[in-house]
Amino acid sequence: MSQIRHALTVKREDxxxxxxxxxxxxxxxxxxxxxxxxxxxxxxxxGIWERIQRLLDDRIKAAGVQNTYFPIFIPLANFExxxxxxxxxxxxxAVVTHHRLIADGEGGxxxxxxxxxxxPLVVRPTSETIIGDAMARxxxxxxxxxxxxxxxxNVVRWEMRTRxxxxxxxxxxxxxxxxxxxxxxxxxxxxxxxxxxRACAEEDLALPVIxxxxxxxxxxxxxxxxxxxxxxxxxxxxxQAGTSHYLGTNFAEAAGIQYQDREGTQQFxxxxxxxxxxxxxxxxxxxxxxxxxxxxxxxxxxxxxxILPMLRDKPEDEAVLSYCEEVRASLASQSAMGEPVRVxxxxxxxxxxxxxxxxxxxxxxxxxxxxxxDMEGGKVAMLRRDALWNADxxxxxxxxxxxxxxxxxxxxxxxxxxxxxxxxxxxxxDANITRGIKEWGEVEAFYQGGSKYPGWLEVQWSRPTGxxxxxxxEQLKSLKxxxxxxxxxxxxxDGACIFTGEPAVERILIARAY
RNA sequence: CGGGACGUAGCGCAGUCUGGUAGCGCAUCACACUGGGGGUGUGGGGGUCGUAGGUUCGAAUCCUAUCGUCCCGACCA
Numbered sequence: 001m002s003q004i005r006h007a008l009t010v011k012r013e014d015x016x017x018x019x020x021x022x023x024x025x026x027x028x029x030x031x032x033x034x035x036x037x038x039x040x041x042x043x044x045x046x047g048i049w050e051r052i053q054r055l056l057d058d059r060i061k062a063a064g065v066q067n068t069y070f071p072i073f074i075p076l077a078n079f080e081x082x083x084x085x086x087x088x089x090x091x092x093x094a095v096v097t098h099h100r101l102i103a104d105g106e107g108g109x110x111x112x113x114x115x116x117x118x119x120p121l122v123v124r125p126t127s128e129t130i131i132g133d134a135m136a137r138x139x140x141x142x143x144x145x146x147x148x149x150x151x152x153x154n155v156v157r158w159e160m161r162t163r164x165x166x167x168x169x170x171x172x173x174x175x176x177x178x179x180x181x182x183x184x185x186x187x188x189x190x191x192x193x194x195x196x197x198r199a200c201a202e203e204d205l206a207l208p209v210i211x212x213x214x215x216x217x218x219x220x221x222x223x224x225x226x227x228x229x230x231x232x233x234x235x236x237x238x239x240q241a242g243t244s245h246y247l248g249t250n251f252a253e254a255a256g257i258q259y260q261d262r263e264g265t266q267q268f269x270x271x272x273x274x275x276x277x278x279x280x281x282x283x284x285x286x287x288x289x290x291x292x293x294x295x296x297x298x299x300x301x302x303x304x305x306x307i308l309p310m311l312r313d314k315p316e317d318e319a320v321l322s323y324c325e326e327v328r329a330s331l332a333s334q335s336a337m338g339e340p341v342r343v344x345x346x347x348x349x350x351x352x353x354x355x356x357x358x359x360x361x362x363x364x365x366x367x368x369x370x371x372x373x374d375m376e377g378g379k380v381a382m383l384r385r386d387a388l389w390n391a392d393x394x395x396x397x398x399x400x401x402x403x404x405x406x407x408x409x410x411x412x413x414x415x416x417x418x419x420x421x422x423x424x425x426x427x428x429x430d431a432n433i434t435r436g437i438k439e440w441g442e443v444e445a446f447y448q449g450g451s452k453y454p455g456w457l458e459v460q461w462s463r464p465t466g467x468x469x470x471x472x473x474e475q476l477k478s479l480k481x482x483x484x485x486x487x488x489x490x491x492x493x494d495g496a497c498i499f500t501g502e503p504a505v506e507r508i509l510i511a512r513a514y
Numbered sequence: 515c516g517g518g519a520c521g522u523a524g525c526g527c528a529g530u531c532u533g534g535u536a537g538c539g540c541a542u543c544a545c546a547c548u549g550g551g552g553g554u555g556u557g558g559g560g561g562u563c564g565u566a567g568g569u570u571c572g573a574a575u576c577c578u579a580u581c582g583u584c585c586c587g588a589c590c591a
Contacts, residue, residue, distance in 0.1 A: 005552075007552085009525095009526080017584085017585080018584090021584085025525080026525095032582080032583070033582095034564090034581085034582065035582085036581085036582070036583095088590095088591070089591080091589075091590095092589085092590075092591095125591080126591070157590080157591080159589085159590070160515065160588075160589055160590075161587095161588095161589080161590085167590075218591090219591085220591045221591070222591095223591085226591080240591085243591065245591085273591095275591080310549090310550085310551080312549070351549095351551085351552090351553090352551075353550095353551045353552055353553085354551095354552060356551080356552075357552055369550090369551070371549090371550070371551085373550065374550085381550075381551080395551090396551080396552090398550085398551075400550090
């Protein structure tokens with residue numbers, strides 16, 4: 001019996017946190033920048049983000065939302081208008097106080113005391129306030145509504161503890177901001193955005209998610225309702241992968257977003273905001289990664305098929321290369337999942353067998369290796385990243401296929417890989433949500449039971465608020481647990497609240513979380 | 515921000531306690547042999563030891579400060 005020699009040095013089950021970091025460096029996705037909490041996103045990581053951007057941007061535009069760009073610097077006063085918003089963000093703000101540097105006389109530079117800003121600018125942690133200002137100018141009449149805007153950009157939040165992709169001080173995201181005439185319209189938009197995120201996560205990133213409403217204590221500062229999609233990582237922890245907020249008139253009142261209705265009366269608009277970020281990439285890693293590195297779902301893979309020619313510094317190399325080029329061209333002319341197939345002929349120097357492992361770690365969905373004898377036989381040697389190993393031999397499960405046959409199957413193979421990554425994650429997720437817990441004692445037993453990756457619980461509760469809720473949150477915290485959301489499609493409650501014993505009103509998910 | 519650990523070649527580490535020519539493995543480069551799959555051999559290249567001060571004849575090693583990273587906690591849209 002052969003021993004499989006994995007491409008990574010750390011296994012998931014040995015040290016999940018260390019494994020996560022190794023995937024990022026081994027797949028060459030990102031690296032530390034030397035600036036606290038900030039990372040350099042390298043081509044493979046950024047390429048994945050560009051794919052997510054492209055696919056999500058299409059969905060955003062299909063909903064009639066238009067892209068805009070607002071400044072990264074926001075006047076401090078904007079933040080002071082909405083009390084909860086201030087409260088929520090004040091502690092993690094980067095603040096610009098000077099506009100010039102001056103020599104300190106010791107060879108260094110310091111902010112010029114003469115160049116102090118009268119009003120400090122904050123680096124945006126989110127753009128509700130500055131977009132709200134614009135909306136107040138742009139909205140006059142009911143005819144101006146709904147106003148549907150989106151922005152792709154970066155934001156900064158001075159986090160205490162950072163982890164690459166999952167929580168960085170600076171991150172890339174998309175933030176939608178909309179204004180509507182009625183609460184109903186705004187809530188519909190909140191739901192639409194949430195559903196858009198669900199579809200993007202599940203169909204594009206192959207991340208099974210649970211869409212639902214956040215409880216009061218998990219709301220966005222200033223929001224009336226916060227909804228999220230929650231994904232389960234391989235260690236059983238939850239990752240909030242996207243949020244959508246119904247803001248009521250809170251921000252409209254703070255910024256003065258008012259319109260005249262058909263009767264000529266001044267009304268406050270109802271606004272929403274919704275966003276997903278580069279955090280999703282962390283979710284892809286922790287959902288689809290394995291002990292050989294990343295596995296990128298084909299829809300978001302910068303290269304779906306990588307062709308590695310086996311070159312030997314001999315005259316016959318040229319023929320192999322042109323054969324590979326023919327294979328590349330025939331694949332690139334095809335479509336898979338509604339887009340041209342993305343194929344890379346990797347001509348970088350080096351042995352194909354060694355380069356293979358780089359692409360395995362990066363997680364290219366299909367790797368083709370082509371040597372002189374493949375060429376003679378009109379074949380290609382194919383590896384599926386999602387089914388890398390032959391369990392019997394302990395070696396990579398290389399399949400030799402006639403090139404025409406592979407070409408005719410390529411699109412459906414990619415679809416198949418996309419589907420199987422989703423199915424694998426979905427069945428793991430489903431197997432790790434436990435229902436039917438009736439008492440708090442069972443919750444304690446469940447999470448103290450020694451299971452390394454205990455997963456989630458769905459429990460019934462009476463939705464306490466205020467102090468009663470705080471008490472429950474503290475109770476959860478003692479087990480490092482948090483509320484995730486009240487799933488949109490969870491069944492109706494039919495029992496007692498596990499916290500208060502009162503009749504339950506809904507079902508809510510409990511988990512450890514990133 | 516509190517507690518702990520750490521920073522030495524691209525990656526992983528030893529050396530630090532007890533100051534005295536900066537090392538090992540992998541990777542990389544050259545050449546040769548290989549050639550249906552992470553090959554072998556021989557020979558090279560690469561580091562002002564995170565940064566800045568200090569102590570000393572001499573500092574990776576001792577002291578101080580600072581920046582960054584990881585783990586635990588607090589915080590977290």
